[in-house]
Amino acid sequence: MSTVTTANYLNYINGEWVESTSNETIESINPAAPEEIVGHIQLSTKEDLDKAVEAAKNAQKTWRGLSGSERGEILYKVAAIMEERLEEIAECATREMGKTLAETKGETKRGIAILKYYAGEGMRKVGDVIPSTDNEALMFTTRVPLGVVGVITPWNFPVAIPIWKVAPALIYGNTVVIKPASESAVTFAKIAKCFADAGLPKGVLNMVTGSGTIVGGGIAAHPEIKGITFTGSNAVGKSIAHEAMKRGAKYQLEMGGKNPVIVAGDADIELAVDAVIKGAFLSTGQKCTATSRVIVEETIYDRFIKKLIAETKKITIGAGIHADSWMGPCASETQYKSVLQAIQTGINEGAKLILGGKPYEDKVNNGYFIEPTIFEVADQNIAIAREEIFGPVIALMKVSSMERAIDLANDSAYGLSASIFTGNITRMLKFVQEMEAGLIRVNAESAGVELQAPFGGMKESSSHSREQGEAAKEFFTSIKTVFVKG
Numbered sequence: 001m002s003t004v005t006t007a008n009y010l011n012y013i014n015g016e017w018v019e020s021t022s023n024e025t026i027e028s029i030n031p032a033a034p035e036e037i038v039g040h041i042q043l044s045t046k047e048d049l050d051k052a053v054e055a056a057k058n059a060q061k062t063w064r065g066l067s068g069s070e071r072g073e074i075l076y077k078v079a080a081i082m083e084e085r086l087e088e089i090a091e092c093a094t095r096e097m098g099k100t101l102a103e104t105k106g107e108t109k110r111g112i113a114i115l116k117y118y119a120g121e122g123m124r125k126v127g128d129v130i131p132s133t134d135n136e137a138l139m140f141t142t143r144v145p146l147g148v149v150g151v152i153t154p155w156n157f158p159v160a161i162p163i164w165k166v167a168p169a170l171i172y173g174n175t176v177v178i179k180p181a182s183e184s185a186v187t188f189a190k191i192a193k194c195f196a197d198a199g200l201p202k203g204v205l206n207m208v209t210g211s212g213t214i215v216g217g218g219i220a221a222h223p224e225i226k227g228i229t230f231t232g233s234n235a236v237g238k239s240i241a242h243e244a245m246k247r248g249a250k251y252q253l254e255m256g257g258k259n260p261v262i263v264a265g266d267a268d269i270e271l272a273v274d275a276v277i278k279g280a281f282l283s284t285g286q287k288c289t290a291t292s293r294v295i296v297e298e299t300i301y302d303r304f305i306k307k308l309i310a311e312t313k314k315i316t317i318g319a320g321i322h323a324d325s326w327m328g329p330c331a332s333e334t335q336y337k338s339v340l341q342a343i344q345t346g347i348n349e350g351a352k353l354i355l356g357g358k359p360y361e362d363k364v365n366n367g368y369f370i371e372p373t374i375f376e377v378a379d380q381n382i383a384i385a386r387e388e389i390f391g392p393v394i395a396l397m398k399v400s401s402m403e404r405a406i407d408l409a410n411d412s413a414y415g416l417s418a419s420i421f422t423g424n425i426t427r428m429l430k431f432v433q434e435m436e437a438g439l440i441r442v443n444a445e446s447a448g449v450e451l452q453a454p455f456g457g458m459k460e461s462s463s464h465s466r467e468q469g470e471a472a473k474e475f476f477t478s479i480k481t482v483f484v485k486g
């Protein structure tokens with residue numbers, strides 16, 4: 001294992017590692033041991049951002065002029081370098097935001113697979129031939145990059161999310177300015193280094209770290225940034241949408257979820273319990289696709305709860321870097337406090353706490369650990385049943401019919417992911433038809449998306465666009481319809 005470093009991580013602008021003009025840095029700390037500084041990152045200024053945007057703009061013409069396969073070759077090299085540095089990147093991500101090493105290794109492998117997928121995309125078709133009503137003409141579509149794209153990413157998937165935005169942006173010929181979340185910026189600096197070491201031309205990818213308002217807000221408002229892709233909270237997502245709309249920029253938002261799992265009377269209880277525990281508590285519940293509401297048919301409710309409690313009690317909590325920890329800490333003090341507050345609100349609003357609900361005491365390092373928490377909820381209007389918590393908390397609800405289960409599941413401002421556990425094909429099909437969610441999962445946990453498939457939500461979970469797979473092309477390019485007459 002590598003030693004902990006308190007190195008200064010610089011911005012990456014125009015192919016150079018540079019300090020911010022502010023001469024100030026922010027500490028990125030280990031949430032499993034908050035005294036430990038993982039690294040110092042730049043507290044950047046608007047001036048730093050402007051330089052990055054200028055570099056990206058200058059690099060754009062040459063970059064878009066390369067063939068897709070030439071751009072793809074570079075992404076394959078980045079993937080190969082990341083493979084060599086997998087342990088270092090995963091370990092850094094675990095130290096920075098707390099999820100277990102098994103999870104960050106899996107996530108880094110996923111990042112590498114995404115790079116390879118989009119490297120291959122450079123050789124795939126970009127348009128269609130469409131029959132013209134004029135039989136002497138040729139009509140077809142082609143696609144062009146947007147230009148400079150701004151990427152604003154969260155801390156909960158410090159490797160996969162930045163890569164699933166940057167890789168498609170680059171392969172379709174855009175240049176990028178990225179602002180990673182401060183809680184995971186050291187990890188992204190290590191990823192940016194892989195791009196640099198793969199020989200990406202200067203200015204094609206630029207990283208500027210710092211405050212959400214100054215750098216993130218600056219990206220949203222910058223007149224030279226033609227597209228913004230964001231994952232994070234609903235409040236910030238909406239502010240980005242307003243800024244982008246004011247100046248006619250394209251935007252794509254992936255935001256919250258309050259993802260339901262329906263457990264029908266005929267469900268395989270063992271399978272459902274296993275999926276609920278993984279969906280709700282892996283990554284300490286800090287996924288937009290995490291299982292948050294569990295809606296169980298009354299005929300199996302008691303058996304389901306008994307098994308859920310028994311299995312949840314087996315969860316081992318501790319620093320993600322230790323192989324025997326199954327669940328790490330919340331990613332930051334802010335998250336820790338906000339989850340404890342949500343639990344208290346649940347108690348105050350009359351939900352029945354049946355397991356957990358307290359900080360998990362870590363006498364050695366005072367990490368931000370919280371026990372896996374399960375509430376029984378009779379009133380679906382209380383906050384714990386409606387608001388995204390982003391922590392290890394489940395709201396359990398009992399229903400008398402599948403109609404009621406689907407109504408309850410749909411009674412949410414969000415619509416990202418939803419699962420059902422049943423062996424009954426009629427129930428499955430009804431769920432597929434009626435559930436208002438971008439990701440429909442049958443006999444599978446609510447989290448865990450495949451990189452080659454479209455990802456995104458309905459209602460307030462996204463800007464109604466989709467990321468990943470071929471869907472990424474829709475955001476990162478503009479279509480041109482070409483009519484040619486000889």
Ligand SMILES: NC(=O)C1=CN([C@@H]2O[C@H](COP(=O)(O)OP(=O)(O)OC[C@H]3O[C@@H](n4cnc5c(N)ncnc54)[C@H](O)[C@@H]3O)[C@@H](O)[C@H]2O)C=CC1
Binds near residue numbers: 211213338
């Ligand atoms: N959908 C998802 O995957 C995520 C959802 N969240 C939700 O958001 C809550 C708060 O987490 P935060 O880290 O504070 O999320 P956030 O939305 O504040 O941060 C996400 C990214 O946006 C940037 N940002 C912050 N303010 C900005 C602004 N005014 N303009 C442009 N960019 C800005 C941040 O620096 C970060 O890079 C969580 O409890 C969770 O409910 C958070 C992270 C990921």
Ligand SMILES: O=C(O)CCC(=O)C(=O)O
Binds near residue numbers: 156161231287446448
């Ligand atoms: O479930 C997943 O694998 C992806 C989740 C995600 O994109 C998120 O939490 O932001």
